[in-house]
Amino acid sequence: MRNNKIRIALTKGRLEKEALGLFGEMGWDVSAFSDKGRRLIFTLPGAQIVLAKAPDVITYVEHGVCDLGITGKDMIMEYGGRYFEVADFGFGRCKFALASKKGERENFFEGCEIKTVASKYPNVTRRFFESKGMDVDIVKIEGSVELAPLLGLADGIVDLVETGATLKENGLEIREEIADISARLIVNTVSMKMKKPEIDGFLRLVESKTQEKVK
Amino acid sequence: MKKYGLTTPEGTRDLLFGECTARRDIETKLTRLFKNHGFSEVITPFLEFYDLFDSSRRYFPQENMYKLTDAKGRLMVIRPDSTIPIIRLAETRLKDEPRPLKLCYCQTIYRVNPKEAGRDDEIAQCGIEIIIGGEGGEGGEGGYGESEALELAVKALELVGGGEVRFEIGHCGFFEQLARDNKINETEVDEIRRLVETKNYPELLAAGVPPDLRELPKLFGGEETFGKAEKLFGDKEMKKRLNSLKSAYDNLRRIAGGDKITVDLGLTNKRGYYIGTLFNGYTEGFGKPVLSGGVYKVNNTAAIGFAVNVSAAAANKGRLLSENIASGDAYAE
Secondary structure: OOOOOEEEEEEOOHHHHHHHHHHHHOOOOOHHHHHOOOOOEEEOOOEEEEEEOHHHHHHHHHHOOOOEEEEEHHHHHHHOOOOEEEEEOOOOOEEEEEEEEOOOOOOOOOOOOOEEEEEOOHHHHHHHHHHOOOOEEEEEOOOOOOHHHHOOOOOEEEEEEOOOHHHHHOOEEEEEEEEEEOEEEEEOHHHHHHOHHHHHHHHHHHHHHHHHHHO | OOOOOOOOOOOOOOOOHHHHHHHHHHHHHHHHHHHHOOOEEOOOOOEEEHHHHHOOOOOOOHHHOOEEEOOOOOEEEEOOOOHHHHHHHHHOOOOOOOOOEEEEEEEEEEOOOOOOOOOOOEEEEEEEEEEOOOOOOOOOOOOOOHHHHHHHHHHHHHHHHOOOEEEEEEEOHHHHHHHHHOOOOHHHHHHHHHHHHOOOHHHHHHOOOOHHHHHHHHOEEOOHHHHHHHHHOOOHHHHHHHHHHHHHHHHHHHHHOOOOEEEEOOOOOOOOOEEEEEEEEEEOOOOOOOEEEEEEEEOOEEEEEEEEEHHHHHHHHHHHHHHHHHOOOOOOO
8 A cells, every 4th residue: 555645854943833833824733732742753634744853854854764854954055965955934044154253353264374163064164165265174063153262262153143143142243144044845856756746735735825924 | 993893884784684585586587687688797897997987077976986096006996886887898898799789787886975874885786788879879869779778677667666666757958958048057057957956946946047947847747747848848859859758658658557657857967977868766665766777978888778776676675575564464465
């Protein structure tokens, strides 16, 4: 028997809330999530939803154990991989930006000494500085990257910036914006072909709801 | 110093019992199928000179190949593919053999994958190559051997599928011509090709790509796709290509029947050596194509060929079998 139901990997946290809001608007009953406890798999009438950490959403979709995934463009840029990227949800908006201490290195790209850049996103950072033709030392930091320049470990950081409030409170300033980020719908390359009617149906629903919002 | 005497290298593993039997079984059946269709088997070396693959570096980035040096210090690679060595063979020892030359193979390839990605570096493949043209030869659309290779690919897919399968055809000329007609410059074309290949609808829109190129990746599915494409393509060449793809599609449907055969006009020449028809085979439960191939040109040789990922097919067969046993469906077939 063919399994026609689609399985969606959803990034836990903020994107989860936004996506559940959208599913609700699409007419799906998402009440199971209001009292979810520690459960990770939810079976709704329209689809099965799996809650996962952002990079794992990509892994599950790439391997085809989930047909669809909802994750940020930041994760797609950092981890790459082979899948289709078919829709922009428009929520989860923020930016990749290069920042450094206020009043210091206003032109970050000047001078020929090697600079150190801290980031949770080493691949994005490497590509950005390659495009600038600049050699930098990259230090991978797992959280609160703002600390690195304040403690003197790094000259600058590459990080996600939403409102800029965190940067400001820690005396940092944006030197250059690198890319716009928002939540994306990714699809396993085989599922796209094997479950076309189901995925098309889901995609049309998503598009109709996200376009309403843009208007 | 840490000793590694008790584990296999990352990306490789020992195959035991059921999976081992499944792999040998699939290899035997595919080789028999190919030989019954008049293909001669060849075996190429496990090691090749790096230079052989260096000329096609877009498809074989050096970081994806296992390298070592020979006794004279020359750079060698463990073969990351069987097609390029077979073309080398066709252009050298077999250069005087009459064309078309029908060769088949059954051997492993090695690719360096990112660690801990759950992918195998060692992949067993069985495949065919129909060498169409020798020096300066032209293959291409509707060329000799195309329908033969397509029919054989469908049979091979049905043989390894083990569950529901889909066979998909396309042609890289749709993208290439639309890119030319829209005067996309060379610096942008690779990026746009990547966006079409990955069906990245939002980025195609954001990049301001012309509407016909933006629609191209959406043109996939069953018979209705041809009708939609007909409306979109004004150009005579595009229509001609579409018609020849349609007749290949109709032919395969007659053979395989039902909705197994699909089309995707958004398939592109992502590997850098395809020049015409492209095709993929999918099976339930495996997240990547289990078969892929197309019409290509390497150096001066045009050919059509495909490879079946036997490792994946064997693993999938083992899994389906144990799932059926678990659910009591083992004898349902």
